[in-house]
Amino acid sequence: xxxxxxxxxxxxxxxxxxxxxxxxxxxxxxxxxxxxxxxxxxxxxxxxxxxxxxxxxxxxxxxxxxxxxxxxxxxxxxxxxxxxxxxxxxxxxxxxxxxxxxxxxxxxxxxxxxxxxxxxxxxxxxxxxxxxxxxxxxxxxxxxxxxxxxxxxxxxxxxxxxxxxxxxxxxxxxxxxxxxxxxxxxxxxxxxxxxxxxxxxxxxxxxxxxxxxxxxxxxxxxxxxxxxxxxxxxxxxxxxxxxxxxxxxxxxxxxxxxxxxxxxxxxxxxxxxxxxxxxxxxxxxxxxxxxxxxxxxxxxxxxxxxxxxxxxxxxxxxxxxxxxxxxxxxxxxxxxxxxxxxxxxxxxxxxxxxxxxxxxxxxxxxxxxxxxxxxxxxxxxxxxxxxxxxxxxxxxxxxxxxxxxxxx
Numbered sequence: 506x507x508x509x510x511x512x513x514x515x516x517x518x519x520x521x522x523x524x525x526x527x528x529x530x531x532x533x534x535x536x537x538x539x540x541x542x543x544x545x546x547x548x549x550x551x552x553x554x555x556x557x558x559x560x561x562x563x564x565x566x567x568x569x570x571x572x573x574x575x576x577x578x579x580x581x582x583x584x585x586x587x588x589x590x591x592x593x594x595x596x597x598x599x600x601x602x603x604x605x606x607x608x609x610x611x612x613x614x615x616x617x618x619x620x621x622x623x624x625x626x627x628x629x630x631x632x633x634x635x636x637x638x639x640x641x642x643x644x645x646x647x648x649x650x651x652x653x654x655x656x657x658x659x660x661x662x663x664x665x666x667x668x669x670x671x672x673x674x675x676x677x678x679x680x681x682x683x684x685x686x687x688x689x690x691x692x693x694x695x696x697x698x699x700x701x702x703x704x705x706x707x708x709x710x711x712x713x714x715x716x717x718x719x720x721x722x723x724x725x726x727x728x729x730x731x732x733x734x735x736x737x738x739x740x741x742x743x744x745x746x747x748x749x750x751x752x753x754x755x756x757x758x759x760x761x762x763x764x765x766x767x768x769x770x771x772x773x774x775x776x777x778x779x780x781x782x783x784x785x786x787x788x789x790x791x792x793x794x795x796x797x798x799x800x801x802x803x804x805x806x807x808x809x810x811x812x813x814x815x816x817x818x819x820x821x822x823x824x825x826x827x828x829x830x831x832x833x834x835x836x837x838x839x840x841x842x843x844x845x846x847x848x849x850x851x852x853x854x855x856x857x858x859x860x861x862x863x864x865x866x867x868x869x870x871x872x873x874x875x876x877x878x879x880x881x882x883x884x885x886x887x888x889x890x891x892x893x894x895x896x897x898x899x900x901x902x903x904x905x906x907x908x909x910x911x912x913x
Contacts, residue, residue, distance in 0.1 A: 531641035591640040670703035684736040759792040790836035801880035811835040
């Protein structure tokens, strides 16, 4: 074995062909490797037909290239890449053959899943090197052009398509701050035309924020106009003409505690650390305000009408409750100069020993009737209702709006 270790002259030769190696296909690499084996054996004066020596050098050369070829940075995220291997092509094209072997193994008492894996491994290992090279060549073709099987293409569209659409939307939004709609058509296994779509709003996991298709149910009649309006609410939230509730930035789950009257408590720390980052404060404040507004209305998962709050802040809060100079609006888009004073004011009220002042809404807005109604926090009576207090639901619940409610 020692005499077949790569010597200095051979490694120098491998270094000289390293650049051209990376540009070769699998089939070309396999053929080129055999040429190298023959050259090295001939230069050593050994038998080029000796199968054992060829095997050893094949492993040595393959290992050397694996250790020296630089890892290329992928151009696309994993969710958007489609890479076929020789084995995957074999599994698709020889599915019936593999199934027959699986049934044989199952009849011998092998577990179905174990039988499938064993059947795949056995049938693959029975192939000759030339047959494996054929599947490698097909894998290269499928990676570049897609499979030539219509039924397999339909299966890919249904199983992998949603992940690709998600990756495409996430790439545009995260890297380019762009909002879009991916509309696609494909043929199913029966050859029927199918369609699907995925838009940026699907990236956001806050259930209190309406999806694009909910805001514009007839979007398909005027895609350009509807998507343009939605994009404006997301990318230009400070424009007064935008009345749609913009989606929040994706964030970690927010945990809120409530007092005995159902009023949320703004947290002072997370995981034992003070909350100082503006982005995290924006996320928490948005959850806090929505939870407070929900308690004011006694309607779970209510969302503050941010556009109206911004234009009519005095209609929602008692005089002097909000610090002077603070411009209210959707906390997800409030600057630190306005968010921090509001944050500190709420914490100051919560820490007050008197307890006579609370940070609460005094009215809530009903867009249907275009009227304000007196808030109805738990423990309070409703001037327009039967006067019966509604108890606060105890315990912990998890909602899609990324808020976990738990009693104090």
